[in-house]
Amino acid sequence: MQKKWIPLLCALMLLGAGTLAAHALDVPHKLKVTVTFNAMREFVTAVGGDKVEITTIVPDGMEPHGFEPKARDIAALSSAHILVYSGLGMEAWVDDVTKAANNPDLIVVDASQGADILYLEDAHGAEHVGEADHQGEEQAKEDNHSEEANHPGQDGPAETDSHNHGGIDPHLWLSLKGAAVQAGNIRDALVSADPANKDSYEQNYAAFAAQLDDLFTEYEAKFQTTTRKSFVTGHAAFGYLCRDFGLHQNSVEDVFAEGQPTAQQLAKLVAYSRDNNVTTIFSESMVSPQVSQTLANEIGAKVETIYTIASNENDLSYLERMRFNLETIYASLTD
Ligand SMILES: [Zn+2]
Structure with missing residues (x-):
């Protein structure tokens, strides 16, 4: 009785092996890449081109700062080859989601790895800055990833809200230099997951990096000519951009888009806007547009859109939105 089953089993095993081999040789085979939010989608598109199929976790029109993942996000990850997240505490939920997806083959990419981190020095950031501020990137990353963990050895003040931002500005993708770092980490992950298309990923990255560089050089020269350097926006998302070009931001909401301003803050x-001859208040679609308008009315300024690239905005590409942001900020400093 049992002997009869053996040839059948062997046949099934052979069939199984054959199917696997055929699958690996599939020509139109695409890498399945899941990304956390829109800017990561832009970078994976730029480097991966038609070799990747992308799923975005944070839906269009949603502000990622307060995002909570759903069961369907975990389901998408269970069949993905690669997960790309921006890092620096932007997606505090990423470790939990990765564990829940239970996909041992998943390549998880912290796109900010190796970046020159911007530590927060503003009032909100200061309350989060513990030892991470003095112990450099490694410690900061560790703090960042252990979102719910206690830090008994930390002598900084206790956390006052549910987030642990680690005293780090997460908005690296809004810097052209930061984008090059993130796209470079994505290139490395795509090459390691799909070495057959190494040349394609490397060429796409080089072309994208050259465009980032050109845009940087163009606006570096322009911002050097402005005497005014300060602008006001919806939330403090442009710290890295400011560092790149020697500018200063002030904002209606803090770095983490938490909390409407009090009358006193407003x-x-x-006063800040008047002191700095601010003639334009920037407004983001998802953060306090009404407050931006109120502030603008108060000082007789106009309101202009600015893109945070956290979500799809008018189907514009990363480079289109960054050029728009830079030109609009430049115009506001020179009008
Ligand atoms: Zn933000």
Whole structure:
């Protein structure tokens, strides 16, 4: 009785092996890449081209700062080859989601790895800055990833809200230099997952990096000519961009898009705007557009859109939105 089954089993095993081999040789085979939010989608598109199929976790029109992942996000990850997240505490949920997906083959990419981190020095950031501030990147990353963990050895003040931002500005993707770092980490992951298309990924990256460089050089020269350097926006998303070009930002909401300003804070923003000859208040679609308008009315300024590239915005590419941002900020400093 049992002997009869052996040839059948062997046949099934052979069939199984044959199917696997055929699958590996599939010509139109695409890498399945899951990304956390829109800017990561832009970078994976730029480097991966038609060799990748991308799923985005944070839906269009949603602000990723307060995002909570759903069961369907975990389901998408269970069949993905690669997960790309921006890092620096932007997606505090990424470790939990990765564990829940239970996909041992998943390549997880912290796109900010190796970046020159911007530590927060503003009032909100200061309350989060513990030892991470003095112990450099490694410690900061560790703090960053152990979102819910206690830090008994830390002598900084206790956390005052549910987030642990690690005293780090997460908005690296809004810097052209930061974008090059993130796209470079994505290139490395795509090459290691799909070495057959190494040349394609490397060429796409080189072309994208050259475009980032050109845009940087163009605006570096322009911002050097402006005497005014300060602008006001919806939330403090442009710290890295400011560092790149020697500019200063002030904002209606803090770095983490938490909390509407009090009357007193609004009065301070009005005073800041007047002191710095601010003639434009930038407004983001998902963060306090009404407050930006109120502030603008108060000082007789106009309101202009600015893109955070956290979500799809008018189907514009990363480079289109960055050029728009830079030109609009430049125009506001020179009008
Ligand atoms: Zn933000």
